[in-house]
Amino acid sequence: MSEKVHWVAFETMEQFMVDVFKGAGIPEEDAKICADVLITSDKRGIDSHGVGRFKPFYVDRIREGIINPVTNIKVIKEGPTTAVLDGQNGMGHVIGKRAMDTAIQKAANYGMGMAVVRNSNHYGIAGYYSMMAIEKGMIGITGTNARPSIAPTFGVENMLGTNPLTFGMPTDEEFPFVLDSATSIAQRGKIEVYAREGKQLPEGWVIGEDGTARTDTEQVLKDLVTGGAALAPLGGIGEKLAGYKGYGYAAVVEILSAALQGGAFLKALTGLDNGKKVPYHIGHFFIAINIESFTELDTFKKTTGDILRELRASKLAPGQERIYTAGEKEYIAWQYRKDKGVPLNEAIQRDIIQLKNDYNLNQYEFDFE
Secondary structure, three states, rough: OOOOOOOOOOOHHHOOOHHHHHHOOOOOOHHHHHHHHHHHHHHOOOHHHHHHHHHHHHHHHHHHOOOOOOOEEEEEEEOOEEEEEEOOOOOOHHHHHHHHHHHHHHHHOEEEEEEEEEEEEOOOOOOHHHHHHHHHOOOEEEEOOOOOOOOOOOOOOOEEEOOOEEEEOOOOOOOOEEEEOOEEEOOOHHHHHHHHOOOOOOOOEEEOOOOOOOOOOOHHHHHHHHHHHEEEOOOOOOOOHHHHHHHHHHHHHHHHHOOOOOOOOHHHHHOEOOOOOOOOOEEEEEEEEHHHHHOOOOHHHHHHHHHHHHHHHHOOOOOOOOOOOHHHHHHHHHHHHOOEEEEEOHHHHHHHHHHHHHHOOOOOOOEEE
């Protein structure tokens, strides 16, 4: 029997998250930033990084003392086009927005800007920050390291995070080009979605300690933490399908998220110290490129759009209906969802009800209560 999914208006869900975050000790303006990042994920159909992570990744970690609800960002070093920031274990969304704003401002003045961050936390969908640059007529690039999940090619130990490498570029179409993807075949958030839906994993996503594929979703989530399982890099297990390429890109993100800012890396990001939960000390990097320092913005948009249109118009494989380009499916999801809202499965519904009760938010009434 399929579970009952309820849809809640985006405005309602976003304000609910703001109120819960405020109840958890986050200042109102910061709470709005955090909620905006999360709701943007749901608006774009990326359910793995939206409301589903609201309680376990952020509220619960604040309660456990793992995340500081009040974000105090320290500038470690700054130049005309660069900045090194220390998030001091605050909210990753707030830190990420400040860092990309910094990169964008520097790019506006000097053509390019880059900010790197240490001692942060999970910052939501990476594409949010690339889209910040797009809104200013710029190219946005970002990446982040994370809790170890990926095994190196020919290895079985989870060493690297899912480490997204994300690019965003404006186009002359109704939607921008936004490539926001992990450097593993699938990231932990996708596995969490499978767990919430009670589904087995596709074979090839996860490798066990014996070197074989794992599909037992619930146990995999536990073993990813204890080291009993690891995610396969893009390309898959071994080198037959070029898994070493995904492994290499994951390593690039790890380096850029740690080495420039003097941050933590690899096994230092487990969030555990002798079995005790501790802050993650995640690192990020943000790059903004001012297109008008190279060419006219409209010219760039037209060329980019032409490239994407030609790709979508190319010859289809037998049995396929269409070809997509990055950011298109998210735009389609938004068109479908904009008047429907956020889909909440039963597990998320339980989280929402619990948070409503915990913070006495009785002004909210949900039809699944």
